[in-house]
Amino acid sequence: MTPAAAAKRSAGLLLFRRTDRGVEVLLGHMGGPFFARRDAGAWTVPKGEYEPDEPAWDAARREFQEELGLPPPDGEPVPLGEVTQTNGKIVTAWAVEADLDPTAMTPGTFTMEWPRGSGRIQEFPELDRVEWLDMDRARAVLIRAQTEFLNRLEEHMR
Template sequence: MPRRSAGLLIFRYSEGEPEILLVHPGGPFWARKDEGAWSVPKGMVEEGEDELAAAIRETAEEIGETVEGPFQWLGEYRQPGGKKVLVWSVEANPPIDQSRIVSNMFSLEWPPHSGRLQQFPEVDRIAWFRLDQARQKILKGQAPILDDFSGRRNRSA
């Protein structure tokens, strides 16, 4: 069975246009990567865990804030590596302050083969992006999430 992650596409309105909250992964591999490196906040669904509950939990672990609904189902997205990501959209109310990020940490042997274990944040920064900017920043495999959000928004306008 493919691995499953669950996440939230968090948005707010600025001057009448939606902005999307994306997270930048921490650690040395991602340190110098920007375009095509950002993600919606997401993480693994534990065995038997409700997927929406996992999305809320993982988001809180990555940004340090618990986001409250109402949540709208966006879809299930297959990533290039085979993992499935289940995503809900939610308007941040009140908006999330990107300067107050508090993320979980993970351990990694760094530099490779050094025998030294170092701690890195799961997410090293978060930022709000207009949809056109978010399309440049987000991981290629997650671009359909933005398309579905944009399409749903246009149908309801």
């Protein structure tokens, strides 16, 4: 098995909107204790893992619904391709122009033992907040590898 075949894969939707302040993208701050006090590198495109037999586009739409509790918006998808994060995960994304109210989200949750070794299982939101960010702010806080999606979106918009 090749390393790429063994890598975990995620797919997601990068929503964008045009405002009088410029282009903004919808990003989520990762939930849970590891990211609670972090800003830079703690924001992500709403995404999630999928199995090899599921089409990435279907996974991106499903994961948007699971992560935000909102249906994925209709709109023309702009393929942004793949990036490989430092943890080896391969992320595929599409941009969709849409506007939604992030305060309407009902995030999905996950459970984990916390604190480690305590035997206590706690539930945390997958994304503890979702916000519209301008491109400069998005670049400052997004997982480093995912900033390439912003570059590709800007290239598409030229």
